[in-house]
Amino acid sequence: MSCTVWWEGAEKTRVLIASDSGCGGNKPGELLTLRHPKSENGTCYLFSNEMLQEIQWFKQSYGSWFLGDYISQDGSLYMATPIDPVFILLPIFDEARMKKGEDPGKFRQLDEILFVEGYPEYQHLLPLAEKSMQIVCQTQEVGSMKFYRLDNSKVLAWLTCKVSCLKKTLPELDKNYAAQGEKQTLVDAVSIVGEYLKTEPWLKLLYDHLGLEFVDPTMKETNTENLPNANENKMEYSNSSQEKANKKTGKPGKQTKQAKVETGSKNIRDMFSRACKKKC
Template sequence: MGSWWEGIDESRLLIAPDPGVNEDGSACFLSLRHPKSGLRTPYLLCNGLLQELHWFKQPSGSWFWGDYVSEDGSLYIATPIDPIFIMLPIFEDARMKKWDDPGKFRQLGEILFINDCSGYQRLFSMAEDCMEVVCESKEIGSTKFFRLDDTKVLAWLLYKVSKLKQTLSALDQNYAAREEKDTLVDAVSILGEYLKDDPWLKLLCNHFKLDSLEAKTKASDFEICPTDIGHSVGSSNFSQGKNTSEKKAERNVKQAKKAMVETESRNIKEMFTRASRRRN
């Protein structure tokens, strides 16, 4: 399953999309570098779909896992991630760009060979399919070479911003009523959780004439759900910035839900305790 899982001797519940299984009937965990922080982070690869892991902990709660109840209330959720985010930093390093020089063309196998992260080599066919979107490529004989292209990367990022703006506006009436610039800042900030400040977040902010500090400050408002193994999975429960009254209302709702969950959790535990006593 990968080095990040070694030494953890306990059951874990993972909820993930079901794209099918690999030809050998299995999925695998890969240790890759997070595109923002560069830290080694676990990802799930299943049938050609790359997924990032989010860790959730429900205080004083439980989860049903088939006929089993996990009492600590922790679980992982895997959600698909565009592999271009993961590969962008290593393709940026691989072209060895200096000043106005566009950099070097490199073979895909050479780009994906990372000494301390062998997981990238498992993404060879995926990279060959998707990196054409943000790279120039050329073939010499039967060998194909790639070089990251700033213009293509910017076009890809602008598409991502456009899709995020549409999604945010469709969330609810409050989002739909927001100013265009606020929605734009939110979309750029969300992408900023997966982009290095220099050059990509800076490039995006310059294009929209946004203050990069504003985008980064906005991003700090989002709740990051780190795994319990010391890594950040680089994903967020995106909570929109709200005014004081909205925050208070939201806090009250959360407290009420927490109280209800804790009560229901105790009832569930008591039910199973009584059932086990009857069997004994």
């Protein structure tokens, strides 16, 4: 289910698809700028009815929206999907305990922890943090006050549970996962969860905890992006050979027939840009 909401006073019209729970009620929701848990870049999230959703962005080269009697020239599409707030709050709680070496760190109150310089909108997550962060924190109560401190063992147990659930779900979503071995599916699940974790310490600790060989996802993405396309190599080699032959004979050779490229075809992974790469 989705709903249509107009934000009054907006300078430009944008189309956002979100669940009813994310945009229902008296208020359509608030767009918060928070730090992405992995990149630490300022990132836009939708917060409404105590649900936090990350925003993904898709845009074709040409397109527009017909919204009733109104035409929006910007044909981009934003999609809001629920995200576990523990992922977003984990780096904040990690910094707040001020852990040094074997020292487990300090207990802090929530309003102190969520005071992040340059990001005042973390204060909106105070009720959400009170409900969700106990699963990865030790707590102490002094009178009417409650103090929190992140616990590594609880974080690893929570991450292991996330990976286990995802490992069971992946084969149901894609038959390719069902055809591969369990270990590779486990590696894929860790890789997906790792998109929301810093390499140090959480991602490395998770790999070690699960008995897997650590692979730096940043290096993997960089190497993949730098790999040349096989078809492009063949085309370049063919054109180069033809040019050399023409120079030797002094005759204009026939134009090399290039492989037909489908201009409207896109890789499905390129259709969406994660919130960490696009700020609203």
